[in-house]
Amino acid sequence: MPAAATSYEPSQSLESKRMLYNLLKTPEKYEKIFEQYSGGLIFRVGYGRPIITGDESQLRRILEVNHNLERIASPGAYLVDTIPILNYLPEALAPFKREGRRLHAQELGLFRELLDDTRAAMKAGTAPPSFAQTFISEQEKSQLSDDEGAYAVGTLFEAGSGTTAAAMMSFCLAMTLHPEWQKPMWEELDRVCGDRMPEFADIPELPTVRAVIKEVLRWRPVTAGGVPHQLIQDDVYDGVFLRAGTIVHANQWAIHREEALYPDPERFNPNRWLSPDYPTYREPLTKFPSLQNFSSFGFGRRICPGMNIAERSLYILTARIAWACEFSKSRGPGGEEIEVPSYDYISGFNTQPKPFPFELRPRSEQRRTLVKHAWKEAEATDPLRVHNI
Ligand code: HEM
Structure with missing residues (x-):
């Protein structure tokens, strides 16, 4: 796995201790807790800032941007998706264009901020290393505009936070239905x-853990309809x-039901x-199952570039x-x-x-205490808080 992804492990370890402590304390808030994990991780690596309560206004605003994106990017969300000629209507007659403009302004405003x-x-000399800091220091070299850089970092949120949180919610559902x-x-x-709490170094020895989360992604794929791609040249697929x-x-959804x-x-x-006994089995079990090149993360040139971060988070x-x-x-x-329904999902x-x-x-009570101590220790030594960021 690429070395860059390994460098995020300390942040993933810290945020997952916070997640576990909060989940044991208030399991009914699982949605907010998983969103705080995935949003908090990207705030940390993207902007070098911690998310402490999950109620921070910029986090809530970014989650709103995410939820809007998940709704409007869903194929068929607008009539124009089915009747493309509507795209030629002037804005005054096309409410979807006005909505697009408004949401874009909201999103760009936040990313710029x-x-x-x-x-x-x-x-002020207080910025820790982050994607945003790298972009700003190397902006001249990259020749990207401010807005392009704002989007390059901001879209990590859109692509990486809702997806990871959704996968973990499906994991909770799987464990409730298949304890x-x-x-x-x-x-x-x-x-x-x-x-002792599992660490990243243990992952090769945990094939059952990897198999369970991989099966969650197969059974309830996060981007169930796939991300649409447009052909740049004529093609023939399966005789069509x-x-x-x-x-x-x-x-x-269909691929995972083959x-x-x-x-x-x-x-x-x-x-x-x-x-x-199964066609998907592969050895050695220290390496497989893995989420590398799994259809859940898309295909080809545009395969999810956050796959290595996501894989580590999910494990x-x-x-x-x-x-x-x-x-x-x-x-x-x-x-x-x-009773809990097996497939009652938010569409999008x-x-x-x-x-x-x-x-x-x-x-056990002992595990609860270990979780509390692990989180308190991680919180006290969090490099971002130690430096008052
Ligand atoms: C469970 C977690 C995740 C799932 C299931 C997932 C899935 C996907 C899928 C299916 C695509 C589209 C691939 C295609 O077009 O064929 C994608 C794109 C993308 N993902 Fe992920 N992703 C996850 C987590 C992440 C994370 C954590 C990040 C960033 C830190 C990330 C960043 C991106 C970006 C930037 C794209 C757009 C790439 C492009 O269009 O070139 N993803 N992801």
Whole structure:
């Protein structure tokens, strides 16, 4: 894996300790907690700033930009997606154009503000290393305009925060519906880590953890409809002629349900990555399953450039949650289990489950205490806070 991605591990480790501490304290706020993890990580690496409460106004504003993007980028969200000629209407007759202009101004205004904050911190000599700082110091060399740089850093948020958070929400759903997969993860984690929290160095020894999160991405792909690509030349696919300019959707939902590759595809079954009985099994288990070149991250030249960061986030979050916690269904007033729908998702570009109830407890009081100590120690030594950033 590229060395650059390894350099984000300290930030991922710190933010995942905060996530775990908060999740055990207030599991019902899981959506906000996962958004704070993924948004906080990108704030840290993108702008060299910490997110402490998750209520910071710039984080909330960026999440709003994200949610708007997820809604409007969804294929078919506007009539013009289906009838492209509508794009020639003047703005006065095309409300979708006015909305596009308004949302673009909102987005660009925020991205500019974040870049300007970094510039001001650099002038004051208080800016830690970040993507924004690198862009500003090397702007002349790169010959990018301010707005291009603002977008290059800002779009990391759009692409990286909602996706990672959505995957973790689907993980919680999978553990609520299939709690039997916790036991093999517990056995693996207890054997490899015992009573210390899992670290990145343990990941090669945790194939079950990797298989569970990979199966989550297969079973409930985050960008289910795929990101549309436009052909730059004529092509033939599976005997079908496709003209240059055609928009092609690599439909992940369908790809992940290809019976020959994924027998019994509707079933949540991490074994398909762990047992030689399945066509997707690969050895050695210290390396596979992995998320490298997995269809969840797209294809070809435009494959997700954040894949290595995402992969590390998903592994460490899954490992630490499984090591510390136990999921079960919530119970109603009469003690009966509350059923949770397997596929009741928010529609949009990124898919995430609609809010659902579940119980989350520490696996033992000792693990709860270990989580608290790990987080308090990480918080006290956080390089951004130590320097009052
Ligand atoms: C579970 C997490 C993630 C998933 C499932 C995911 C998935 C994807 C997919 C499917 C694409 C489109 C690829 C294509 O066009 O074929 C994409 C693009 C992209 N992703 Fe990710 N992603 C994730 C996390 C991240 C993270 C953490 C970052 C940044 C730190 C990131 C940055 C980007 C960027 C910048 C693009 C646009 C690339 C381009 O159009 O050239 N992603 N991602």
